[in-house]
Amino acid sequence: MKNFNLRDFGAGIWERSNRYQRIAIVLLVITLAALLPFAGASFLATPVAAYDAVLVYPVAIFVLMSLGLNIVVGKSGMLDLGYVAFFAIGAYTNGLLSMHTGLNTWEIMPIGIGAAMFAGVLLGIPTLRLRGDYLAIVTLGFGEIIRIVALNVSWTNGPNGISGIQMPPPILGKEFALDDQKLFFWVVLVMILLTIWMIRRLTVRRPGRAWEAIRQDEDAAELMGVPTLKYKIWSFTLGAAIGGAAGVLYAAKNLFISPEMFTLNVSILILACVVFGGIGNIWGVILGGAILGYLPDRIRFISDARLLVFGLVLVVVMNFRPDGLLPRKKREKALIKKGANA
């Protein structure tokens, strides 16, 4: 096996499997993921921070956000450096509504998603005409604006943040508990699965083609009849929706939010997850989110040099694997079908 790489290996297995085998693979993967919180005693254990809590945030929520950002950056090629804005909008929607109304997390969820999508459209219409780095700086600015507004207006409690956010109501009779976050992890896992389902649905059909065409050559795409602005706004808005959902979950998990949680660093970190894992490829992005969410807590024993090591890992991995750990598809279907290994 000369050119072995994990992505093609996995894709190969998938291509060669029949319908039943595929269902079995999917179930197996989901089961393994669902069992993750029980692996706390293994080598996966995190020093200081509680393993099951780390699995919820950062790991699972990073994965969710990376999937959302990947629609924007990976699928349609728009560099968004302000993704944290939607995360913050979701979180603050939860915070404010649970402070002023009796709504619970699941009732707030659609409102939070809606608010984030609305913000996405509002920002997208004027700015998505911009290209490349100009879009990057404008989105970055948007992220900062949201944070600064939250910091400086009184109805968000300013720098004090919002505390006392309600925990979600029990699901199927099972209570959410602070000292055991397995249930929360499973909830986020379900959100991740829903997101994957959505992305897969969209990418094999018209929206996916439109995004792919926009990413590769926006002018050519528009001249081939793709309403580029419309699909860019859709992409941006879907990304925003997922960011908003992650925000609602984060606030419900954290019970306390404040503006300092929503700095530019979050946007950059999520972007790093996407690129690190393999931009454009769902599995790569999941891997990136999981590793970069997990690593800083795993290496807490080198406490002081933790971020230094993190930065070095980014530089090294990007230099040796510029397309990420699991890069987007490069090989052709026909070859995989034949099982050829060129």
Next chain:
Amino acid sequence: MSKVLLKLENLTMKFGGVTALNEVNLEIHEGEILALIGPNGAGKTTVFNVITGVYQATSGSVTFDGHNLAGRKRFQITGLGVARTFQNIRLFGDMTTLENVITATDVHKKSGLVGALFGTPRARREEKENRAKAHEILQFIGIDEYADRLAKNLPYGVQRRLEIARAMGTSPKLLLLDEPAAGFNPQEKVELAATIKKVRDAGYTVLLIEHDMSLIMGISDRVAVLDFGTKIADDSPAVVQNDPRVIEAYLGVPADAS
């Protein structure tokens, strides 16, 4: 004579101080092959860019099939039935040949994001139609065997043909081909000429930019010549070939110099 499909009236395009097109008038009739020729920098590609909405004309008008194209968005113009290829190949390299064409066939489909997400019957039906139509076009152009290959890995000649196939995917009435034979050897040019004729015979109207005279003379019904943004000739190939102004433009010898 058949009806006028595309009409350029007094079309002028200025970039800063440079006049790229100067009062150009041009008519294209349904079902003909019109070649647009001229020396480098004469403004041929600019004509394409104005028609397809890449540039907004400084003055003058473009009428296509009864619609004034001024101010329309590019994808709307494509939707009306104008499609083009690019001089420098601009395929979607990371997509397969088939996907390139399907992306273009999407233009006339109704289902959008929501349909795709929930797999509505219409979305499913349209996906099927797209696929069938794309294969049909690829077979027509003769590159269906490459359907599952990534566009960037295709041989050069196939990429050029795929440019045409992708443009046909949008079901255009008018097909704008920008130097489709660039970089071809004589044998390939002959094949291409046959293909273009076949395309016209299938009911498409073709506006063609080309440098290769033998190709143009072989297939065009009419030839228009641009020089420094001005139309200097517009007639049958035989007449244009002998027009002294055209010869001057190409050879740089002033006709009245003596």
Next chain:
Amino acid sequence: MFTVFIDQFWQLTVSGIALGFIYVLIALGYTMVYGVLRMINFANSEIFMWGTFGAIVASRDLFGYNQTSEPAHGAKLALVLFVQLFASMAFAGLTAVTVEFVAYRRLRAKGTNRLATLISAIGMSMVLSEVMRLLTASRPVGSPRILEKVILVEVWGAQIRLDTLITIVAAGAIFIILERFVKLSRMGKAIRAVSMNEDAAKLMGINLNRVITTTFLVGGLATGAAGFFYVTVYEYTKFNIGFTMGLAAFTAAVIGGIGNIRGAFFGGVALGLAEVYASAILGTQWKSVTIFIVLVLVLLFKPSGLFGEAVTQTRA
């Protein structure tokens, strides 16, 4: 709301211009690299931060200054300031070249993957700021007062202080020297050739790596000079100052038209003024919001900045 603005207009203007000149030099760091590589050098903010430490190290370790030292005068003052400026530029220049070598060169050789480069740059800036954090134990570092901040004149209620004057004059001079270098020197021409068309430049026999290293060096020198002025004016630095200054300077570069050297100048000054005016009118807490709104408005009407990118690539 506007009373402060009207009352102190000229003072604010002077302060804004002085701050703006520091932004100009940092913006130059972004714009030089962008012009050649079409890439945001995300680590430039940390290159700036390292530059500020150059000035501190020079005064502390070469001249033995500490917090309680008296300001210098006459020839000694000129000498210390000059050495500090040199040290800042050297620190930042070296850092910039190192960044290029470690974080970008390999990726560039592999072909264009802009996002990988961006993440590599982000990783590199984390490394740079973390190393400095560990070296300084996370503490702010003060600079002794070397230049006495005498108020030279007061016009219309605006004080022109010695440090303000020096910043504006010296930073302006450095800007002009660098601009001339890029315009006139052999290397500068090579840089511009590469920024217009990399492949053609290569065919013309230009050594690409040398050009790019020089570009980073020149950008780093400008950024380092900014570090020196920062230390001289504010007499303070910390491992995390790069981010805010870098973000502002980058915004300035974009407003002016990134990749365009003159754009960096006007963008920097405009940003300095906008920041100071907005702080005076709306309150300092709203300055970044104001700046970003200005940025969006500029980009909506001039999608590639006020002065445009040096090279327009748009072709359809």
Next chain:
Amino acid sequence: MNKKIKASAAIVAAIALSFGAFATTSASAATKTFTLAYQGPLSGGEASTGIDEQNGVKYAIKVFEAANPGYKINLVSVDDEGDPAVASKVAPGVGTNTKIIGLIGPAYSGATIASLPYYKAGNLTVISPSATRVSLTDPKSPTAKSDYGRPIFHRVVATDDKQGPALAKFATDGVTSPKVFVFDDQSSYAVPLRGYVEAALKNVKGATVVGGGDSVPNTTTDFSPTIAKIKSSGANVVIYTGYYSQAAVFVKQLRDSGSTAVFAGGDGVFNQQFAVLAGKSGEGAKLTGVAGLADVDAKIEADFKAKIGVSSGVYAVESIDAANIFLSGIKAGKTTRAAINKWVKSYNFKGIAGANIKFNQHGDISEGGFAGFLVTGGKLVNKGPVA
């Protein structure tokens, strides 16, 4: 094997290596071993505060172990970066780690609020040396449901609502018809404190708040707009609620602009480093704070330097006091979380500053207040308590 594989192999190896380096903390030996934790910012932008406080804790433990052979105290460093987001990540682990019987910290109020639910769930007693937000011990605050830390939260530092009046009074002391300009650094420490200061100024005779104040992000180093506001308002007293490093940068610019207005700051500014960084411009600055270790007892300070290797820093006295409360409990045989909690609740001994430490039912110390300090000759000189 191609380059790619080699590269990924190298990465995998590097990651594996770093995983391998992680060893679980050594099991307890024959001596009696107990575990305490310190929580605060040990990395990131606020790290110096946490490192200073943790040094205080370490010092207290060293002194305790030297005086009581046979006792071994493990200290778990819980780094929350001063950031509530990080705090809520690490707190669950601390809350469920029952080896930890007491926690000194968290250093910051925001991080405290984020951590509280987990410590309440685990009945882990905490004593903060520096979290001053009022709502943490105020059952009547609108956010009491989440912020009120009873029964596990305690602090050995006075609250913002005590400091506000003290700062207002001390700053305007001796100034005839004070016109006061107040501004903050936008942090969750500074904004509420500014509110208490402004409220208290209403009760200071003859004082007016002028200029509308300002709110300057703590990454700002150019204070010229703020100074323009101060000049325009004609203020003769400037109060800054924020931290010492920005305060030093600000006060230099204020003096360079020719202003002679009194500069005053709260316990965030109260730091020897302020005087060092501000140099001559810092002279005459009025700060409220709680006396530092060197100020309290020079002998202990010398011992501190000998044992820890560096001078004591901010909140050293409070950190040592907090640690001592737990350590004395351990000595008294209170070695479970429940027993420690009871011990702390009934604690009534002298702290190293001499005042009695006794917690009221909300977890606040009943004694203790703020002293006023005047920067004179580069030193913070204690001018006695401000009541």
